[in-house]
Amino acid sequence: MSRALPLLLCALCACQVFDPMQWQQKYKPYRGTTFFPDGVSMLPPPPGTVPWRGAVQPAVATGLGPDGKFLAVAPVPLTRGLLETGRRKFDQTCAICHGLVGDGESMVAKNMSLRPPPSIHLKRGFPDGYFYQVVTNGFGLMPSYAAELTVEERWAVVAYVRALQLSQSARVEQLPVEQRRRIEEGRRP
Template sequence: MRRLVPLALVGLCACQVFDPMMWQQKYKPYRGTTFFPDGVSMLAPPPGTVPSSGAIEPALATGIGPDGKLLPVAPVALSRDLVELGRRKFDQTCAICHGLTGDGDSMVAKNMALRPPPSIHLKRSFPDGYFYQVVTNGFGVMPSYAAELSVEERWAVVAYVRALQLSQNARIDQLPAEQRSKVQEEPR
């Protein structure tokens, strides 16, 4: 048994000593070289290189257009999937304070000592970029949710907020006939 332990140690060490990758010719980062004209071993990416994650259009990432104003309409394609994603994210991150319908009525809001969260329905005239900015940067006592929500998820929340605003402020004559009859038949 005593002979096996030293042999095992020599075997493990031999892998390090005789590793051909360790001794191959290569350029190490931040070391100089005579191979490239600028004498640097780390080459800068060519001009116009886009990160593998893809470039994000500034208006999409900030909610602000090239004119410096808040975007009036979200720069993403509106779809049922986007609104559904927005509903899930709103329910997870926003509804705890703003309430499930966005009216600012929740248990957390009732127990807030400072300023309770406002109803999102009072801000229907605000541009979509405003809501995106609030979710991204926070507002008042509301923190930023940029770390929790991706750019796409933030725009999805904006789309769902708009759907909530429509649903909570719709007139009965705006409903399709089949839906209108269902609503009129429901007891209050």
């Protein structure tokens, strides 16, 4: 054992020293070169290169339409699965501040001395793209959640925010017949 350790260390060091990747010819970032006529080793991407975020369509990645305005409606199909993801992610990521129904009632809100998280129901008239953009870039004191939520999860959260807003503002006539009847029966004395 006492001999094995130095041997192992030597082997590890040798790997570092003789690693061909360490010694091969290459340009380090921002080094100049005489190889290319403009003297720049970091080549700019060829014209027409699609940016990494462009792997999804620009509208999906930014929440903005070609006119630069917020998309009125989310550019992803609204499915039950999307809403379920949205609910899970909202409960995990947003509810600690905005409350489980988004009304701004939470322990964090109660204890926040600066600007408390507002009720998301106050923003009912805002377009879907606006909410996506708030989650992606943050808003005032609220940080961005782009690192926590993928693009799809952000749209899922937006869809669920819409569902929450509807849940707190729907008229009885908007409910499916069955639920409407249950409410109306419940109201009878």
